[in-house]
Amino acid sequence: MPGTGVETSHIPAAVNKIDASKFEQQSSPSVVPTMLINVPSVSTTNESGNSFEPDLQFRGFLATPLTGTPIGLAVYQNGVRINEPFGDNVHWDFIPPDAVHSMDIVTANPVFGLNALGGAVVVQMKNGFNYQGAENDFVADSYGRVQDSFQWGKQDGNYSAYFAIDGAHEDGFRQRTSSTIRRLYGDIGYKDDRSEVHLNVTAADNFFNAPATTPVELLNQDWSAVYTTPQSDALKMGMISLQGNTALTDTVTLAGTLYYRYFSDHHVDGNDTDVQVCDNTSLLCFTDGTTPAIGSNGQQLPNLFPKDAVLGEIDRNNTRTNGWGGSVQMNDTATLNGMDNNFVFGASLDMAESNFNANTELGTVDPNTFVVTGNGQFLGFTTSDQGSIGPVKLNTTNTYLGVYGLDTLDVTKRFTLTLGGRFNFANIDLSDLLQTGSNSLTGSHQYARFNPVIGATYKITPDVLGYASYSESNRAPTPLELGCSDPNLPCIIDTFLVSDPDLNQVVSRTVELGLRGKTNLSGDQTLGWNLGFYRTDNSDDILNVVAPIGMTFGYFANVGKTRREGVEAAVNYTKGDWSLFASYAYVDATYQSYITLNPPSGDPAGDGPVNVVPGDHISRIPAHHFKFGLDYNVNDRWTVGGNVLAVGNQFFGGDESNENPKLPGYATVNLHTTYQVTKNMQFHAEIENLFNKRYYLNGTYFDNTSSVGSLVGGTNTDTVTPGKPFSVYAGLKVTF
Template identity: 25%
Template sequence: MTTNEETPLHSKKSRGPKPVALPRPLAMALCACGLLSLPLAGQAQSAQTPTATVEIIGTSPLPGQGVDRNLLPYSTQSVRRERLDESKADNLIDFMNRNLPGVQVNDVQGSPFQGDLTYRGFRASPLLGAAQGISVYLDGVRVNEPFGDVVNWDLIPEFSINSLTLVPGANPAFGLNTLGGALSFTTHSGLTAPGVRAEISAGSFGRKRLDLSYGTSDDTGWHSYVAGGLFDENGWRDHSDGRLGNVLAKVGHRAGDTEWDVALQLGRSRLVGNGLVPAYTLDEDGGVVTREPDLYANRRESVYTHPDRTTNRLAQLSLNMRHQIDATTELAALAYVRNSRRDTVNGDEAEEPDGDENASFNTTHTRQKSAGVALSLSGKTGAHQWQLGATVDGSRTRFHETEQEGFFDDSRGVLPGDEEAELGARVSGRSLAFGLYGTDTWRVAPRTHLTGTLRYNHARVSNQLTSVDDDTGAVNERPNEKFRYNSLNPALGIAHQLEGGPTLFANVARNNRVPTVIELGCADPEEPCRLPAGLQADPYLKQVVSRTAEVGMRWPLSRSLQFSAAAYRTINRDDILFRSVSATSQQGYFENFARTRHQGIDLDLQGRLGAVSWTLGYSFLQATYEANGVLRQGERNVTVVPGTRIAGLPKHSLKLGADWRFAPGWSVGGDVQALSRRGTAGNEDGRIEDDEDEIVDLGLPGHAVFNLRASWRPQVLPQQQGWEFFAKVNNVFDRRYESFGALAETVFTPTGSYSGDERDAVFVAPGAPRSFFVGARYRF
């Protein structure tokens, strides 16, 4: 047996999860996948039995001994560094968007490192106010920021990533916010990346990137690793330049049964994401709606208003330790401190224009300090493989927002006026989260394993708010508010391997997310706040409770052909949604929504035929509101009923990739992502006005994007050492497409001049045009 061992993942009481019947379309689709695989199964059975490969997956954020992937009762996706390099993707989120079934990225901001990532409809996003539903870990440290659970992709040291693993569903072992899944990254050390590694690339939009690392180890057990990266671009849209830099340094020691490492991570970025732009305006006359081209239709690179600049800084120190107590028992520990800063500058329309002062110049300053410890004990006892753990995470947040009257220049940039900036809101918040969990995989029969998990979460969130009365200008300091949340979350699943055939699995799970400081501080519809700006009131919000049911199969059809399928349903109760007052001014408030549902199927087929390796992934997603309610979307009050689709999520997505090694050292390949149409926010009920009966579909059309890549190694050395030169073309056919849409109002003419007249318009997040990049990679 050969072993390919993945680093494990840093991986009011309610009733447990109820069995959920799969919708008929999902059940039929899953059965169809099995039938389509039968001819391939026959091929597999006629071939020689392949050597078994054991892929070890962690069952919690903290490293333990891990469990064979085939024994787990849920689907997982795990990727090593080699595949990241071979894909030639622009960055981590671009790789996941191209390759992982169920994942998509909306270019809401327009910056390559500010992508709004969704998995099965749940988000891991840098956008403050997004309904976050995926927990993200880096070497066991949770990187969802305390203020809004946002994920700053620009602060993840991409060149140092050794592996990534995506675990689906409301898995309680991964702690708070794991509603739709958990994403874990592990980084290199001097043991896994010895010697020199370097990569440099350049191309369209003035984009330049340099990454460099050096790792070393010796016979005494000491090892060290340091890596750094720089990125700079002008951006393909107007006024959208960006730059970032990060450093990761590690030192560690392995002696006997004990190993440890200390890691220091530093990062800084200055990114500009100018958001949505009006594609066309709407004119209704006698029940007939006409569409007139606007800024985006007239010029692809246009932005609506600017600036929209975000500066992030990070300093983090972490300690990871593992000790082998005996042949079957291991102790792991983690401690970290994390300090992050975010400063934003944003130009918007004025809420109440006054003469030449027709704009608003807004700034925010966020300071976050967090620290945590975690402990895990894992082992094997007879037919049981178990893990016990505890986590404590605390944070302190300080937030300050100012508003200043301004005016638009000829490029729709906002310049501050003569009046001094005024306080919009200020908040000081604290949070403390404690988790205690246990998980056990029990071999109840030679080919049958039962996995159970139980976790208790306790969280406290407190706010001290200061706001300004809109009428009197008086500064009001609110009383300190404290909120407590408790939840006991179970999971239970079974995996059974058929003799000579697939592994079938089924799982049910429950987890929760508690409101963050930003959500509790902006929850009053009478006093809406500006995001990513002001906080005005702090009514109580309920915690979100998520329940997932999943069934599927994993089928190694042959040594060179792997198939997997999963059908799932996740129901959220008391989901926390941001109900915007204005899509262009970013005002709104947070509120619980009774029930939402995400259900669908993910299919994945990977194979190799001679010198060609290929992957095929398909996802079907139904993301819907499942209660009656009224959502504030942009300038509209949208009435939703059970079955109303959530905007911005395509029902169908298809991903296909292939690479052909046609000669020694040479490789060419490509990939395509095809997505079906998606709804536009503010048009979920089919209307463009609250008091009109006409139904108009403003959904974005489906699209497909094709990318090409090629590489050449002058000298083929072991372990991919030496030089590699590569080139790639993104969006080969220069397809004009949009990844997100929202119904809002524009105050500019189609040529970009300020008019002050509000016109209904569909705003879109445009996809990047065709681009070319070349680069070189060195490893020795």
């Protein structure tokens, strides 16, 4: 556990650690592909549809940039929690890979606070003490990507400095998916024999076109096709943090962190609409031919669109968050009754204020399903029997307090016992700046829970270690989920909030056991391996539920019990100039409660209720993951290698009763090479998807009977995220 001083051999859970050298092997401007290759149970469904903005799935739990997706992983950068306070989502694009010193993907452990249902990702950035020198890396690829990164680090006695800046632009292999990334990270440090202090700054200004899924029949005509655009995110982030630690005695260390973080997201989403021309009038109606569509002036909207125009809408929302907080941790390594012992005690406080605004403007849809606006018709409060849509102005405040302790005791030279827990308290206040009355979003919600952890490791032989643990974690509902949790007043997910009935917090209970080992074989051969099993049961899990009316309406609800369980196996082998790795992970994600849901629009199974029974698989979670990689040093200058990533099939999003055909699995072959041209200049290249295999990362359904859906034609209602075709990257890295 980073920061606690606990040795890896004493951690009673699977250990997934990635060092800086792994990130240096990747040309991607995102950290996710490196995790995808190196961690057995990591996969991505890339719901955004943009390779610059991927999501991360670990053991069936998500950490995604998409607001409105239930999150099950906690993410930390230099000890600061970077899950966004409004929706708990994670923007991986804010982390420059070249500036990462190490990354730990930790399995379920309550010490990591809220959202660590499936685990936590702990990122430690570089500083001038662990990186010296200067390096510039320029990369270009076959889809208009141009990226450049520069990093510099220096130590001068007790002082250090580190700076990294990078930028990237890509046209993308899909239409209207151009993206731009601009980031910087800096650190100033001081260290002496007893203390160390770091002041660091992270900033990003990124823009993504992220068109999500495309109907299969459009992709059959053109692999680059997109559906209902524009869909974009303009993101800004700035964070300053101060970390320090000092040795109070020979065995007691005190550490602390303070931070301030700013975040903004301007989201534009072109969509189909539930607005239509009223029956026998020249006015507009909502969801049917009789319910008036009210404009921002409080009057029913007239039909100002051309005859036979296909109507759509642009949904816009803005989120601005100011967050601040800190943590303090004491670590005592004094022996206990002659036994080696490591005791950690700490507390954290995270506070944030968010402002969320949203509106909808009506427009027309061109033959390429691009929504065009221009007549200035904005929807006001429009309410049918079960749905509501209108502008939103919401202010929210989050206060998260945590107090934790963890003790690791070497009972014998072979047997180590871990015992601890964390108390979490969450207070979430919503203040509706626009709505009044029974539909008001104003409300206050409190959640509290103590989560224990107990585990043990046992050294069976000098080279083989066994481990077992039990832990609990929880997550509080987000302000977004609380603002859209009324089944009688569903909303457009992630855009419009209408009321805030309470939701229960999600609680996870995880059992984990396994074996791992590392052996130095004869000569220059080494072998490392691990084999593990886990089961995580969630109670009061939160799901994004489809509403019975309209094509785009839904709400968040507690749906009972779910389970993620599986097996992970990995092996690493080196011999001289050769190195290889292989891993397999099985993730079995199922519902454990009876649930009745409304079918999504376009569900091939029909319009009847979706009856989920215990044992049905959770959609969008592939069961099988196989990874293999090989590297060979041809000579002192030239290295070649490659990897294979294989992912099993999965159920389409919305097919929670498992009645329809699955989204097919896939496998890709990727190659890479480096050549040291001179002492200070290195050429590197990658080929992604060598055999140009067509595959899908994610799937759901769309309504092909709607006015926009009819533009697609055909009968197939599957809509999917296409995988990246054959692509070539080439770069030149220069060190100074």
